[in-house]
Amino acid sequence: MDNLRKKAKELLESKSVDLVIGYENGTNGKARAVFIKDPEKTGKLIYDERCKQNLAVYLNKHEVKHYGRIAIVAPLMVMRSILVLISECQVKQENITVLGIGNDGSFLDFQSMEVVEKYISKIPLGNPEPDQVIIDKLNAMTMEERREFWQNELERCFKCYACRAACPMCYCLRCTVECNQPQWISAPAHPLGNLEWHQLRTMHLTGRCVSCGDCGRACPLNIPIHLLTMQQAEEAFHMFGVRAGTSMKADSALSTYKPDDKENFIL
Amino acid sequence: MIPEKKIIDRVALDKLYESLKAAGNKMFAPVFRNEQTNFEYNPAATEISYSHIQTTQSVKNTVFPKIENLFRFESSQKSVELVQIDFTKVPRVIVWNAHPCDAAAFSALDSVFNWDYVDEIYNARREKLVVIGMSCIRADENCFCTSVDLGPGAVKGSDILLTPLANGKFIAEILTDLGKSIADENASLFTASNGENKEEVLAKVEKQFSHEKVTENLKNGFENSFWHEFSLRCIGCGACAYVCPICTCFDIQDESKAGKGRRLRCWDSCGFGMFTLHTSGHNPREVQSQRWRQRLMHKFSYQPDRNEFIGCVGCGRCSRACPVDMNILEQLVELEKLEIAAK
16 A cells, blocks of 8 residues: 555656546545545555446546546556546546555556566456356346346446446447437336346447456446346457456457457357 | 323324325335334334334425326327326325424425425425324434524424333323324324333434524535545445435436326435536536535525525434445535634
């Protein structure tokens, strides 16, 4: 923790960055995002098991982007999200300094984004174990059982779009659900509209989701929507051998054509 | 009417619930499901939660559902025919076991939906609504009803207000003619009060700020830099607005197929970037700090000014639902402390 605070302070003092995004103690025992410009305030930074929010979501936020060069406290999911955002030209590599956090919570002082790529390449990636257990259970169901499960879960969605707002990869200025000329999917939060919305979001994130689970954590109604995009992350890996957020180069499964792509999904 | 006080025990309370349900009323009562408590229509008496501090969602959807059918239409090449919905057929709904904050919120909704345009469907639902309230004997760190002129035993908005006593019985305050008619029809379930005092059992909710001072600071602080500071963390979802018992923003959607369709009123939120986006491309609330400011301004400045109520009942739902810890109580306390020169 001290190393993290020290590094953040140095970066701000030397004016190498304009803003540090990290975690601080929030209200009622929660941890939350903090935005630090003053080197003297870096003592607020914390990192522990409560720090689950994917802070990469702020890199595309207008007011945050406006600051310029940003250092960001980044456990694995945040690092991977940053690589996706760089590969999709949403943030500039030179504007981001990664204040890495290892799996054991220790501070990792990365000198460049290439080192971040190398670090990630050595870590076995996949969905968090507890989520994968539920996904396996769902996959073992019949299609009818699975449909019933999801209809029951999605029925109560009221379309507050916390899932979309929490996701670093949901950065479209105008989301498909808000296009009405033509209206691609139903906007109202009725069962069909909800099913369409979550299916659309899942497809749009296939091969881009880093399995951080923030969409599900953000849902005020405890709908486990993160299982949908996590399932697709595995699917994309099995079909195309690509995991999101492992490289700064654009290599997204559904938007990159390769002559040797497997085509065994075509019926 | 002059309020009356009676006593009802738990067995009789369940009987009262079942009898109201059997009489054809649509009961709306809290149930614990999916790791949270929410109001549901017509649960069994045994399913009802009496132990929760707060439900995740409010009870506003009884009068302002997340989707409301306004009318149907059929269009041909030459004309459009409107088919009105018979609003008189909406069912009688009894909100069962709502906390005083939720009960009080209905008067704010009444004011909004009758402010200039008198909203027919809202009023049709509201006229059929009965509120059986339940005083709070427990509160948590997100509750701040006493800072907005309410309290854990406030009677405002309830037709009958129940207060659970230590002996397992409930004080029943019969507050309106509607409440009295229910109590009279089920008179055998109630016993006479023996001077029980609800103040002894009510949750202790300390007053945390002066809403008058917050309003004053808001009036002078429109351009203040704290909006930017306060809202950097906000990710711009609608969770706070959707769980709020008073937020009433809506969007109109038409759904049609081959010329036949319906017009729907759906929940919306001033926190969304699209909410004020003009067709020209101009957006008067371009960034999230302006949208967050709007949320607090509306509740603590515009509504007190125009509608003479505070647009917040201190239920704390928005703080609990927020995925990024935008805690409204923390911000209101900070707002109160700010020294802003009057304009």
